[in-house]
Amino acid sequence: MNYKENIKAGIRRRKFTDLLGFPIDRLIRAYHKKIESLFSKFKYGIPFDDIKEIAQKASNILTMTNQFGEGWLIPGEISSFAEQGIHNVISLQPFGCIANHIVSKGVETKIKSIYPDMNLYYLDFDAGMSEANVRNRLHFMIEHL
Numbered sequence: 001m002n003y004k005e006n007i008k009a010g011i012r013r014r015k016f017t018d019l020l021g022f023p024i025d026r027l028i029r030a031y032h033k034k035i036e037s038l039f040s041k042f043k044y045g046i047p048f049d050d051i052k053e054i055a056q057k058a059s060n061i062l063t064m065t066n067q068f069g070e071g072w073l074i075p076g077e078i079s080s081f082a083e084q085g086i087h088n089v090i091s092l093q094p095f096g097c098i099a100n101h102i103v104s105k106g107v108e109t110k111i112k113s114i115y116p117d118m119n120l121y122y123l124d125f126d127a128g129m130s131e132a133n134v135r136n137r138l139h140f141m142i143e144h145l
Contacts, residue, residue, distance in 0.1 A: 001055045005064040049080045057083075061110050068099040075107045082115040089118065090141065095126035119144065 003021070006012045032048065039045040055064060058076030066072050074091060081089055093100040104122045112118055121141040125134070 001051060001064070002067050005067075009063075009065050011065065046084065049077075054080060060114065061107050062103075066103060068103075070100050071103060074100065074103055075111060078111055078118070078120070079115070082111075082118055087115070087117045087119055088141075089120050090138070091120070091122045092125045093122060095124045095129075097124075 003012070003018060007014055032050075036047055039047065054076035055072065056076075057079035058064065058072035061075040061079065062072060064072050078089055078091075081087075091100075091104055093104065101122070101124070104120075108120055108122075111120065119141070121137075123134075123137055
């Protein structure tokens with residue numbers, strides 16, 4: 001998705017190696033279908049969204065040239081959750097990942113304007129964080145439901 005958006009935006013030119021993306025995409029989609037069929041057997045299995053669908057949903061929130069960190073993937077997946085009726089989302093981010101922090105906080109207002117029932121909580125997480133700290137933060141989110 002990124003290379004196509006970069007070409008469309010004039011950030012990069014087409015390359016011969018871009019042609020490799022087509023067979024790789026087909027291969028990934030074939031495995032994706034196999035995994036979907038396995039997950040459909042589980043009681044609480046939720047189907048995966050196609051990456052192109054996620055990208056389309058994200059493009060309603062920000063430009064697709066936002067590719068640093070999780071870039072457009074965070075708002076795209078949050079949109080997918082909202083459309084599936086999931087309105088409480090916790091985004092765990094590695095502590096110090098400034099790119100994810102900026103994208104997450106930057107799109108929060110836009111997401112809430114599109115999905116007013118969405119309750120978002122961004123949790124910076126690192127290996128040294130105490131269990132009590134995590135529980136307190138999650139409790140804070142639950143209190144605001």
